[in-house]
Amino acid sequence: MSEKSVGVQEVTRSLADILQEKGIPISFQYGKAPEEMVDREVSREPTPRAKKLRDLYFNTYSSVDLEFPYWYTRKYMELDNEVPIVRRALALKSAFSHLTPSIYPGELLVMGKAHYYRGSFPMPWLSESFYVAKEDELYQEALKRGSASAGELSKFGAGGGNVTKSFGNVVSIAGKFGIRSEEVPALIKLAKQWVGKSVEDLGHKYEMMVPEYELKEKLMRSLICMFDSGFTLPQGREVINYYYPLQYGFDGLIELARKRKAEVAGNADGDGVKGMDRLYYYEAVIHVIEGLQKWILNYAREARRLAGITTDPSQKKEYEEIAETLEWIAHNQPRTFREALQLTYTLHIAVLNEDAISGMSPGRLGQVLWPWYEQGTEAGHLSREKVLELLECHRVKFTCIDCFASTGVVGGVLSGNTFNNLSMGGLTKDGNPASNDLEKLIIDAAMSLQSPQPTLSVLYDEKLPEDFLLKAIECVKTGTGYPAWMNNQGGIQFLMGQYGSEGMTIPEARAIAIGGCLETSPCTWHPLTLNGKKYWVPGGAGQPTSVGVHFIANPKILECVLFNGYDHRLKEQIYPPHNRRLETYGDVWEVYKQYYEMTVDALNKCNNIQHDIWRKNNMTVINSFLKPDCLEKGQHIGNMGYRYNATFNVESCGTINMVNSLAALKKLVYEEKKYTLDQMREAILENFGFKTAHEVGSFSLFSQVKKAGGEKYDKIHSDCLLANKYGNDDPFVDHILREYEEWFCEMCHNYESLYARPLYACQISVSTHGPQGAATLATPDGRLAGTTYADGSMSAYPGTDRNGPYALFNSATVWDHTRSQNSQLNLKIHPSAVKGLEGSRKLLELTRAYMRRGAFHIQYNIVDSKVLRDAQAHPENYRDLLIRVAGFTQYWVELGKQIQDEVIARTEYEQV
Amino acid sequence: MSQETLRHNDCMNFLAVDVTKGICRRTNELVLIDSEVCGSFTTLPKCKNCAFFKENGQETIGTCTAEKTQPWTFQDLIAVTCEMYAENK
Structure with a gap:
């Protein structure tokens, strides 16, 4: 037992110690782990070129500059009274045209979001209030100029490349990004130009007209809802579509737009509302493509300049090849695999520069690039080794992508991740296995480079070949946390249900890919012709799924039910008092549903307004020429030019703590009547006699520390902890889960997005289980105040799944997962449990077993928890340690402590 | 400088x-x-090194006189892609 003196006579006893004394069987392990620290079994080295580029990333701070926002704002402000989409396109054109090209030695793929290696920039046209509110603070930091020592500047430990605090001539923004102090005045000036004009400000002006606005604000303050999706991340968690530029080249697209412009100019063609908009749309598309061409050619020019001054002949040749690649793809359909890969990457960052976007997924990239791979290898001028090197370089470039958003979003929701999910496997348009050799090389590159981006997903289908699946399993065993495993048939069923009314068919649904962490996204097929041969390639066809009501803290709503709508943390009435005595379990459940529905209603209305402002003034132009059927219809995203528009959703968080809490209430208060509801309320308010998580400095349940004199609540707390828990194949609690899911998935359909389409359920936590847990009091399941919720939506609460993985699977699949966009189950497995080929087969069988029960998603952390504890204590030794969080993989050192604690606490399976 | x-x-x-x-x-x-x-x-090439850059009394902020509208700019803005850039002699 760990003991240390705290104050007079007070002895610190953690919950783990107390439980051990009491002999309560709660453990972090299922089975017995080896005593010694065990490393992951599979380990590979990247090519020297990619290693050097990745090592540079390890030594790079997340950095912000102002080129893009400056030139965007300068042009935008010049164009008062221009048609909004043309005004936006011209501003984007100016911004792209003026970006400074940076080409790093050894790169084969070039270009970036900004001119730093890991660069990004603020978009005050979306949201500027943070900088304006922080003006004084940022100025003060900027004034504190000094010469920081080299040691200080090169110290990477906790935080990784995040600029967690200001130093030297670097000012920290939101504890994540660094900006040069001499640029701070320009940042503030830029932000002020958008006051009253940004999506945030205009959206706010109009959302206040919603009668439920006051409730919405309270929901945000209480952290029942995590963020406003309208101006924080208006796009993302979707699948990009690279088809049009890959097929026609940029020149071909300009020609097409010019032709269409002439056809539609002055013609409404029967549509009195949007018909005339087509002219402005095509005009905007031409402008923005010209901007992209200029951007690419600026890089080509820089490559030529570098080739001219470089004395090293091999580096000189590489610069020349870069220039040739860029000069070609700026105008034409790619001829080679390298050109095609460069173009897809360029398009990707072009889209990301247009908006604050998280989760813009490349989709089934191995199938999109297959034509160039197949023809290149068959012709003998493309080797697997070259492809592997290029794919590793591609991973470095994707890992360098940062998303600049507000503090709560970057840290609280995203953990700094950008969720560029690359999907593999699945089926072809005609229902055959779609995996290919290029996808195996994509997996190889991921295994050797060990970087978080792009994260990988397997669209698991029974038809997929065993060797491909085992390859994916091998990758999981390297500890990358990916590929995640998604149920292909389940996803197709969901797509048919949600998008059938917009024309989705089974062959079309087979184009499915994952956007963001694990968001099932509507896609389509296009016929791509290369050298006279036709291929059907998949690509995104739907609006973002990062939009809607995000994220709802399920346990926090239950807390409000128990306390008559009152938030004791804020000391504020959130919901109207229900004034019910909650005499039966049915009463609790009924009020819970009422509060939940009020929550979704208020948030949905306000978010609809924010998104409406976004689509009117800040609509995407780039994505609106990439995604079908904008070019055909002549309409941008805001005019529903996309093929699928029913993408808005309701995201929940903390489902399992809520379910476990309902089970404890039902059992202890209503069935056994062991405690009154008032006794339960008192124990919750007193945090079962424990200190708060913030006082303790840990957010894991079992590290929590008893207050002196807190023993009064020992009995009720142990009863709550021992009450029925999800994840043990226990019908008592699993029934509650099923009842909740059936209601929740149906309830979401009752609300309509601004595109007049029904919402649907999305059940992932990303990182919100940390901050939303921090805002929640103790819960009836025995979880203590401020501690992190269970991750995902189907993961058991740490230490409470005691009957092995198959019992957990039975619990997780008591409901129909195809009614939700997703579900999420994370499993932590000790490396020794899946050792060797036999271990790989066991892991594959485990995955199959879960999928065959109708589950949607599972992913694995193959790691020894002892390694994680050591990494938390000595982050400087673990710069390259990857860990799976909840739908994404991140470097351990770049995660916040709340999430680190939660990952450590997850049940570790020593056998499968 | x-x-x-x-x-x-x-x-x-x-x-x-x-x-x-x-x-x-x-x-x-x-x-x-x-x-x-x-x-x-x-x-x-940065704005502060450009003949069209005019200081306007605000720290690090100035005016771009290359355009009729004379928009504001800032000293450290890199100008390698600016077609109006003219190096200070």
């Missing part, structure tokens, strides 16, 4: 990596932005 106020990110040979450092194209070594520059310093 005096030698003391010159930073590495004012030099054409400097390739920015992050807000603290970059790679010197001449040596291929990492150098800190705020460390002393060498004799091979070559001026990088």
Whole structure:
């Protein structure tokens, strides 16, 4: 037992110690782990070129500059009274045209979001209030100029490349990004130009007209809802579509737009509302493509300049090849695999520069690039080794992508991740296995480079070949946390249900890919012709799924039910008092549903307004020429030019703590009547006699520390902890889960997005289980105040799944997962449990077993928890340690402590 | 501009990596932005080095006189892609 003196006579006893004394069987392990620290079994080295580029990333701070926002704002402000989409396109054109090209030695793929290696920039046209509110603070930091020592500047430990605090001539923004102090005045000036004009400000002006606005604000303050999706991340968690530029080249697209412009100019063609908009749309598309061409050619020019001054002949040749690649793809359909890969990457960052976007997924990239791979290898001028090197370089470039958003979003929701999910496997348009050799090389590159981006997903289908699946399993065993495993048939069923009314068919649904962490996204097929041969390639066809009501803290709503709508943390009435005595379990459940529905209603209305402002003034132009059927219809995203528009959703968080809490209430208060509801309320308010998580400095349940004199609540707390828990194949609690899911998935359909389409359920936590847990009091399941919720939506609460993985699977699949966009189950497995080929087969069988029960998603952390504890204590030794969080993989050192604690606490399976 | 106020990110040979450092194209070594520059310093086009840049009394902020509308700009804005840039003689 760990003991240390705290104050007079007070002895610190953690919950783990107390439980051990009491002999309560709660453990972090299922089975017995080896005593010694065990490393992951599979380990590979990247090519020297990619290693050097990745090592540079390890030594790079997340950095912000102002080129893009400056030139965007300068042009935008010049164009008062221009048609909004043309005004936006011209501003984007100016911004792209003026970006400074940076080409790093050894790169084969070039270009970036900004001119730093890991660069990004603020978009005050979306949201500027943070900088304006922080003006004084940022100025003060900027004034504190000094010469920081080299040691200080090169110290990477906790935080990784995040600029967690200001130093030297670097000012920290939101504890994540660094900006040069001499640029701070320009940042503030830029932000002020958008006051009253940004999506945030205009959206706010109009959302206040919603009668439920006051409730919405309270929901945000209480952290029942995590963020406003309208101006924080208006796009993302979707699948990009690279088809049009890959097929026609940029020149071909300009020609097409010019032709269409002439056809539609002055013609409404029967549509009195949007018909005339087509002219402005095509005009905007031409402008923005010209901007992209200029951007690419600026890089080509820089490559030529570098080739001219470089004395090293091999580096000189590489610069020349870069220039040739860029000069070609700026105008034409790619001829080679390298050109095609460069173009897809360029398009990707072009889209990301247009908006604050998280989760813009490349989709089934191995199938999109297959034509160039197949023809290149068959012709003998493309080797697997070259492809592997290029794919590793591609991973470095994707890992360098940062998303600049507000503090709560970057840290609280995203953990700094950008969720560029690359999907593999699945089926072809005609229902055959779609995996290919290029996808195996994509997996190889991921295994050797060990970087978080792009994260990988397997669209698991029974038809997929065993060797491909085992390859994916091998990758999981390297500890990358990916590929995640998604149920292909389940996803197709969901797509048919949600998008059938917009024309989705089974062959079309087979184009499915994952956007963001694990968001099932509507896609389509296009016929791509290369050298006279036709291929059907998949690509995104739907609006973002990062939009809607995000994220709802399920346990926090239950807390409000128990306390008559009152938030004791804020000391504020959130919901109207229900004034019910909650005499039966049915009463609790009924009020819970009422509060939940009020929550979704208020948030949905306000978010609809924010998104409406976004689509009117800040609509995407780039994505609106990439995604079908904008070019055909002549309409941008805001005019529903996309093929699928029913993408808005309701995201929940903390489902399992809520379910476990309902089970404890039902059992202890209503069935056994062991405690009154008032006794339960008192124990919750007193945090079962424990200190708060913030006082303790840990957010894991079992590290929590008893207050002196807190023993009064020992009995009720142990009863709550021992009450029925999800994840043990226990019908008592699993029934509650099923009842909740059936209601929740149906309830979401009752609300309509601004595109007049029904919402649907999305059940992932990303990182919100940390901050939303921090805002929640103790819960009836025995979880203590401020501690992190269970991750995902189907993961058991740490230490409470005691009957092995198959019992957990039975619990997780008591409901129909195809009614939700997703579900999420994370499993932590000790490396020794899946050792060797036999271990790989066991892991594959485990995955199959879960999928065959109708589950949607599972992913694995193959790691020894002892390694994680050591990494938390000595982050400087673990710069390259990857860990799976909840739908994404991140470097351990770049995660916040709340999430680190939660990952450590997850049940570790020593056998499968 | 005096030698003391010159930073590495004012030099054409400097390739920015992050807000603290970059790679010197001449040596291929990492150098800190705020460390002393060498004799091979070559001026990088930035607004503060442009003939059209006019200081307006605000710290690091000035005016671009190349355009009729005279928009504001800032000293450290890199101008390698600006078609109006004219180096201060």
